Amino acid sequence: MHCTVYVWLPRAGTAKQQFIFEGKMKHKKATRITIKDLAQELNLSTSTISRALANHPGISDQTKELVNGVADRLGFAPNSIASSFRSRKTKAIGVIVPRIDIDFHSRVISGIEAFAYKSGYHVTIFQSQDSYKREKEIVKILQTKMVEGIIVCLAMETKNYDHFKKLLKSKVPLVFYDRTPDSFETNKVMINDFESAYLATEHLIQQGKTRLAHIAGNQTTGIFKKRLEGFKAAIEKNGLVVYEDLILEAQHLSYQEGVDCACKILDSSIRPDGVFCANDYTAAAVIQTLNKRHTAIPEEVAVVGFSNYPIATIVEPHITTINDRAFQMGEATGRLLIQHIEEDEIDVIDYQVITLKTELIVRESTAEKRH
């Protein structure tokens, strides 16, 4: 049975509104209040309403008050899609991250959202799951004028950047953070991984350590390569020897991988007295392994991590580490993107590279005595 029923209901104001219940009475068309309703109610044109709501200077304060009053009274909520459609501005930015539930990324996203919100933008997030295929899919979805600009942290798998180049060709503002493309120049926000690693390593040397080990990240990824380079550079600069046997690569820098690497390093013929780890999970793993072996930290072996994860101050001894300023990186990335979206003058600028200051946070795993 299929029927159509017309029901007439009185509405706020004088006009009457038609609600249509149709087809098994399933589709209740909840007719929303539009700018036209306000116009009718006040005997003004839609253009005046629109301008009044937007606080346009050409509209008298009196009318503005009137319009806002009625809008409130009728519970008017603007249709942002119609507005975006007409004005060609969505006030949306897209963010592609490998995974949201990784501490570093969630802090960066937090910074992006905080800055975007302040600037009147909102943030739509996508997880590439570190997959190249998925990343391309997402870029395709974002091609549709849905967002005014895009922030990306590259998927681990991504070695080809054509999908992003296409994006740039169609003039979509684009900013990369942390894991950025190596083979083409574009907007980037990074920390100085080389410098940070150099700093961390030199700190170990200053503590009198001479046989240094490194648990490195995936060496096809720029940032981890840089950290290894910084490690080596600091050793050589200080006239010490780089022991290649003490450099291990951990694909995902997970805690478990850290344990495995720690065992290998500690059982090596050259017994290290200092370990620099490419993140704090592996640093925590090294520390726990040393604890189990009753090796004194930092006296026998000192440990430095990277990123200042929450665990850095929970594991005992607390981990000396690099403050990677994730939240600030998010803010800086958001700021740069929105600048590119809004400022036409910036068209002259081809691209910008921002490098954030990092700092070494010294804790008990290298410096003070363990209590």
Add this chain to the structure above:
Amino acid sequence: MHCTVYVWLPRAGTAKQQFIFEGKMKHKKATRITIKDLAQELNLSTSTISRALANHPGISDQTKELVNGVADRLGFAPNSIASSFRSRKTKAIGVIVPRIDIDFHSRVISGIEAFAYKSGYHVTIFQSQDSYKREKEIVKILQTKMVEGIIVCLAMETKNYDHFKKLLKSKVPLVFYDRTPDSFETNKVMINDFESAYLATEHLIQQGKTRLAHIAGNQTTGIFKKRLEGFKAAIEKNGLVVYEDLILEAQHLSYQEGVDCACKILDSSIRPDGVFCANDYTAAAVIQTLNKRHTAIPEEVAVVGFSNYPIATIVEPHITTINDRAFQMGEATGRLLIQHIEEDEIDVIDYQVITLKTELIVRESTAEKRH
């Protein structure tokens, strides 16, 4: 000086395209390919193009191929805003969380995004920063037909739900997770906090512990109240005594608060032999404090946490805890919301409450011998 210049450029296909540089030559109107261009190119109507691209059954396979071919060739990307505008479907869902950079929430969001993506939706996130004012602001922004449904984890401050009731009145599908409103019935996805706490506490009792302490969360928040109730219920059911002095409230359940509470509890006149903590940060704090005091875990004092954070398997001894299934909670929340968005039949259902199974993960902080 103000000038207008017309530049004619050849375009893919046979047609030519006009680019207009205007007003100090700042606004490059990058004219995109639209459905109309495709129509012109193929001598078809826009409706046919639209239907062909949408794989409408009324269009012949031959034309579909033709259309898709030209679309590819000209690099056509649909304008999703125009489409949303006309079809009244944005394929977007909004998520309001207290903070993104909290482990639990980032895992829930990850689950939401994963499910939404599979279902062809995208996710826009907002942080209420646990502020009631901010939460109301965000709800107002989301009123604008920008999203088809909303997922919320309440701000700590929120005690009044009028802003959400208004949302429901305008028929916006709404689902709460974890921190849900107590005073009105609506769609919710939760874990059984009472049951989980009961389970955790009973486990301590089974280990022969009789003087139990609890580090509780903010007692104006439902879930933490439930956890306390479960704790007490388990004790009473097992014929033991609830020591009110051993129950402390930590506003934010931070590591530092945990340390403070741990000291108070351990220095209390009734020396506890078991501690149930409302999250893993405070549990880690208790464990570290006990370690510093050289108190044997679990022999002298056993510890149970809540949520299974990464630190649970990093701190030594590893923490016995409740698996809160954050990712699955995200998936379930996303599924429920999208169901409500898409299924008209569901209109009959007023609201749904989903409770997820939890489990106790037994580790060394309660059971096995520490090595």
Add this chain to the structure above:
DNA sequence: AACTTTTTAACAAACGTTTGCATAAAAATT
């Protein structure tokens, strides 16, 4: 061959705003 049915595509009207231009009224200037 005259019909009915099916297939395929076109027409045209929306969707709710924004915005350039025109205009009317009021105020200021001569």
Add this chain to the structure above:
DNA sequence: AATTTTTATGCAAACGTTTGTTAAAAAGTT
């Protein structure tokens, strides 16, 4: 009082799709 200037509002087109209805052509049926 005639004019210019300023202020406040209206008109109407446009943004790029989707979709209900209609029409023509092709295929099938007698």
